[in-house]
Amino acid sequence: MKLSGGVEWAVHCCVALTGVTEPVPAATLARLNDVSMTYLAKQMQSLARAGLVHSVQGKAGGYVLARPADSISVLDIVLAIEGTEPQFTCTEVRQRGPLAASPEQCLQACAVHRAMLAAEQAWRASLRGVSVADLVATVDRDSGPDVLSRVRGWLASPTP
Amino acid sequence: MKLSGGVEWAVHCCVALTGVTEPVPAATLARLNDVSMTYLAKQMQSLARAGLVHSVQGKAGGYVLARPADSISVLDIVLAIEGTEPQFTCTEVRQRGPLAASPEQCLQACAVHRAMLAAEQAWRASLRGVSVADLVATVDRDSGPDVLSRVRGWLASPTP
DNA sequence: GTTCGGATACTCGGATAGCACTTGTCCGAGTGGGGGTGG
DNA sequence: CCACCCCCACTCGGACAAGTGCTATCCGAGTATCCGAAC
Secondary structure, eight states: OOOOTHHHHHHHHHHHHTTOOSOBOHHHHHHHHTOOHHHHHHHHHHHHHTTSEEEEOSTTOEEEESSOGGGOBHHHHHHHHHOSSOSOOOOOGGGSSTTOOOGGGGSSOOHHHHHHHHHHHHHHHHHHTOBHHHHHHHHHHHHOHHHHHHHHHHHHSOOO | OOOOTHHHHHHHHHHHHTTOOSOBOHHHHHHHHTOOHHHHHHHHHHHHHTTSEEEEOSTTOEEEESSOGGGOBHHHHHHHHHOSSOSOOOOOGGGSSTTOOOGGGGSSOOHHHHHHHHHHHHHHHHHHTOBHHHHHHHHHHHHOHHHHHHHHHHHHSOOO
8 A cells, every 4th residue: 555656756747847848858857856767767658658748759859748737637647657457456255255145146346345445536536636737836836936947947958 | 556455354354243242263254254364364463453353362262343343444444454654655856856945945745745645634534434333234234134144143153 | 052861869668687565374472271180 | 069270272473485566777769860961
């Protein structure tokens, strides 16, 4: 029940990518956050595979957000990195053992399964309600708009 | 982001333990659910360590619920098995890299951290709102009260 | 001066090792019960 | 017949391996750019 560490990096990168028009290479994003270049590249690949960012190859290549920031939710990023399979897998304990229930008695999910499913739905709904644009607005409100503008400027011409 | 498989077993065992007065050994619970005896014993140990079930040693020993079923939430069981540490660990990316923020600018949690925290709180709240007694009531309503009564009878005198 | 071509350097992408955690298992410590023995 | 004591079988508890997925890394495929040469 632990989130992959790459999720944090991916979300931060999506926030940093807002407002930039030219592609940003993974190496630049890695230097910005001071993290492993190759590993962050892997996370960006996952984002590209999920269609959240658009990757352009070549000399001036890199990553750009594929959609407006207000249409990319944090849930999209988490699912892109972690995978879309649910966190709880019901093994149908009911149908095992000496008091096994018949399959026609198990047409609907068991009570335990439903409780877990409801909790995961709540979790997903909370993450779905926060978009990358919301995060940008929050950062601007908390720390001032110059923080993210400085990030965008650095991404445009990074220091080697 | 995957729950431990033992969580399912632990919840089912807690449901099965409702209404029984004499201690039930881990081996009996394992046979009821047709799962690995030794591994389920490990999960029951975690429940005992968390104070959810009371363990009695000796010849007629086993496990009993330590509290009324309506005061044991599914969240309690999940936390007992998975551990209480939060699923998301913020590595303070803000304070790293060439544009690192100063520590006094990071007095409150960053926007990403707060979004993840809110989602986890929603998840926990959903699980906290479901007690073992609620699960029992749900099973009784769905499949009839005889299902759980048969389970209790089998736990009292199990077939070897 | 303009245009075409190729070499180049830089990018992403998937395939590849290392490590931590979950899964699964085992044996020892402790305890209540049952049977034997003595009164 | 009853009470006491010892042995035992049964239980939990923590310590010990194996498998699986996350972490981290590398090298190859692909492409826009830049430079040079030809027209």
